[in-house]
Amino acid sequence: MAEIKLNNLTKRWGEFVGVDSQSLHIKDREFLVLLGPSGCGKTTTMRMIAGLEDPTEGEVWIGDRMVNDDLPKDRDVAMVFQNYGLYPHMTIFENIAYPLRARGVAKSEINPRVEKAAEQVELTQFLDRKPKALSGGQRQRVALARAIVRTPKVFLMDEPLSNLDAKLRVTMRAELKHLSRELQVTTVYVTHDQIEAMTLADRVAVMKHGVIQQLGTPDEIYNDPANLFVAGFIGSPAMNLINGSVEGGEFVTTGGTRLVKLNTADRDKAILGVRADDMNVHGAGQGDIDVKIYAFENTGESTLLTVQWGRQRVIARGDRHLRKEQDDVVGISLDADHLYLFDPETEDRIRI
Amino acid sequence: MRDNTLKYLLVLPAVVVVFATAIWPLIEAARLSFTVGRLNRPGSLEQYLGWENYTWAFLEEPAFWNSVWVTAVYTVLTVGLTTILALGLALLLAPGGRLRSSAQTLLILPFAMSPALIGVSFRFMFNPEFGLFDAFFGVLIPPLADVSWLADPNLAFAVVVMADVWGWIPFLTLVLIGGLASVPRDTIEAAQVDGASGWRVFRDVTLPQLGPVLAVVIILKSIFSLKTFDQVFMLTNGGPGTATQTLSHYIYFNGMKYGQIGYSAAVAWLMVIPMIFLTYAYAKFVFRKD
Ligand SMILES: Nc1ncnc2c1ncn2[C@@H]1O[C@H](COP(=O)(O)OP(=O)(O)O)[C@@H](O)[C@H]1O
Ligand SMILES: [Mg+2]
Numbered sequence: 042m043a044e045i046k047l048n049n050l051t052k053r054w055g056e057f058v059g060v061d062s063q064s065l066h067i068k069d070r071e072f073l074v075l076l077g078p079s080g081c082g083k084t085t086t087m088r089m090i091a092g093l094e095d096p097t098e099g100e101v102w103i104g105d106r107m108v109n110d111d112l113p114k115d116r117d118v119a120m121v122f123q124n125y126g127l128y129p130h131m132t133i134f135e136n137i138a139y140p141l142r143a144r145g146v147a148k149s150e151i152n153p154r155v156e157k158a159a160e161q162v163e164l165t166q167f168l169d170r171k172p173k174a175l176s177g178g179q180r181q182r183v184a185l186a187r188a189i190v191r192t193p194k195v196f197l198m199d200e201p202l203s204n205l206d207a208k209l210r211v212t213m214r215a216e217l218k219h220l221s222r223e224l225q226v227t228t229v230y231v232t233h234d235q236i237e238a239m240t241l242a243d244r245v246a247v248m249k250h251g252v253i254q255q256l257g258t259p260d261e262i263y264n265d266p267a268n269l270f271v272a273g274f275i276g277s278p279a280m281n282l283i284n285g286s287v288e289g290g291e292f293v294t295t296g297g298t299r300l301v302k303l304n305t306a307d308r309d310k311a312i313l314g315v316r317a318d319d320m321n322v323h324g325a326g327q328g329d330i331d332v333k334i335y336a337f338e339n340t341g342e343s344t345l346l347t348v349q350w351g352r353q354r355v356i357a358r359g360d361r362h363l364r365k366e367q368d369d370v371v372g373i374s375l376d377a378d379h380l381y382l383f384d385p386e387t388e389d390r391i392r393i
Numbered sequence: 394m395r396d397n398t399l400k401y402l403l404v405l406p407a408v409v410v411v412f413a414t415a416i417w418p419l420i421e422a423a424r425l426s427f428t429v430g431r432l433n434r435p436g437s438l439e440q441y442l443g444w445e446n447y448t449w450a451f452l453e454e455p456a457f458w459n460s461v462w463v464t465a466v467y468t469v470l471t472v473g474l475t476t477i478l479a480l481g482l483a484l485l486l487a488p489g490g491r492l493r494s495s496a497q498t499l500l501i502l503p504f505a506m507s508p509a510l511i512g513v514s515f516r517f518m519f520n521p522e523f524g525l526f527d528a529f530f531g532v533l534i535p536p537l538a539d540v541s542w543l544a545d546p547n548l549a550f551a552v553v554v555m556a557d558v559w560g561w562i563p564f565l566t567l568v569l570i571g572g573l574a575s576v577p578r579d580t581i582e583a584a585q586v587d588g589a590s591g592w593r594v595f596r597d598v599t600l601p602q603l604g605p606v607l608a609v610v611i612i613l614k615s616i617f618s619l620k621t622f623d624q625v626f627m628l629t630n631g632g633p634g635t636a637t638q639t640l641s642h643y644i645y646f647n648g649m650k651y652g653q654i655g656y657s658a659a660v661a662w663l664m665v666i667p668m669i670f671l672t673y674a675y676a677k678f679v680f681r682k683d
Binding site: 091092093112113114116118119120122124125126127128129130139140143144187197 | 589593602604
């Protein structure tokens, strides 16, 4: 158990910057998720923590030790690879036992520990098989068992659920969460899936182009995004981003509609962010503005209304019993407590 | 139907060529091995003896057993040395290895040379008067300055082995680099994180996954080592005495030099037997499923 500190960690390949001077302090026993679109440097960051990639600059600290010059085997971490990295020539038992064998754990201790780990991920009846004879979800659990068979200082998981089908992913996500709360080991978890990040993390680091955009609890990154990128990346459907300006304390869309009162100085260009959930749907004439429905979708647990708003389209979430047709007119009102304003040039949040 | 006919028609030329150049000579050699088969004795190619040529080789010819022994030792040494050295080089040169780049191009050079040429060039390099190696050894280890390498039975044998290993390393290294590249990097990195030392990663994870490729390398090299002829012919001509006389050279000597076609056909067939096993094993590994 240990904290992890990254100090100005940088990885460059020639001119190309994979990770750009990243500093991050991961607390002891924390479950930290690195979240970002593919290619933003999540895996590279994790590999530098594991020692599989040498940083171009900067330091990696695990506990109170600077581990830059330590081999992966000496860093006392366990890793779950995206493609699991199971040893194809070994049985499941041997796969799970390998970290113990490699570290010279006494033979008498290996059996009970492998069995306990296998039990925790419900693999007991497959111990004699080879990885080839298992399904994707089972292989994923072998990789997990191989990680938890020891108690390392740090768990590293690189998109461990991304190769599973949607249903299995939800089940495994809950299992992972349960397991992580039980084990209480510092964990760095990489994903591009914001739901995984929101559900698993104590804190999330949202990354883009090798730079952390925001570090915060799931609550903070969802409800208090630091910039346009985070606002647009987190949430499904994505936050509505409406182009316009601020004139006389009111947000005016590019189409000229005066929308809401904002307590901020005038500016020529601004982007108003509002989540689908914070747009309330009313009968025609009863909201702040009447709009025509471009598409009506019923997802079962709620309804999604894509509405034509001047020249832009925005999505509002309606009650699950709401029934409308395309081209119907509804009234929309914005929840003034949950609006976000951004500067389109710098993409920074403008606090209101 | 027409597609089917066409199919057979298209493979027919290949079948004909293989039959004419491989199968037919084998059958003809088998027939000759049961005849008196002396080139200088008219009609002897049709004069049947039964198994006498075979029993002669087994019971009456120490030179046959000598060449079997030479071939066996030669095969074990060259296969062992070439495989180990090629594997070492491949580990250094493979992606993620310590060396890379131009070394790979340089490496292929010896393989581009014909075995006969390798034989000739090694003979010159070990020439006691003006040989490169000879001069080299002379400077490094003065007592070796006056050794005539190819005149001593053991040293001559060592030189032939060396020439062969030198000529084969490049190709086998390339094959093994390919094999190493197909070992998933994930598994190697997983082992590193799991706490394995460099040597244990190699032993526990890389080597087992390289197994099938390594088997192909060993079998292929065994086939070529067993039938070594050109290098021996150019470098030592089997000598001094019969110290470096491989089976192929023995067959050539009896057949071409002494005109004992029947006898050498019999010995050649004795050599076919291990070859069949090796070829079968080779085919099994190369065409193995999954
Ligand atoms: N060995 C490498 N050489 C050059 N570029 C690389 C290498 N590894 C990764 N990259 C690049 O670095 C960037 C970040 O990669 P990665 O950390 O794998 O992204 P992520 O895991 O966030 O999808 C990508 O653009 C990728 O192409
Ligand atoms: Mg990745």
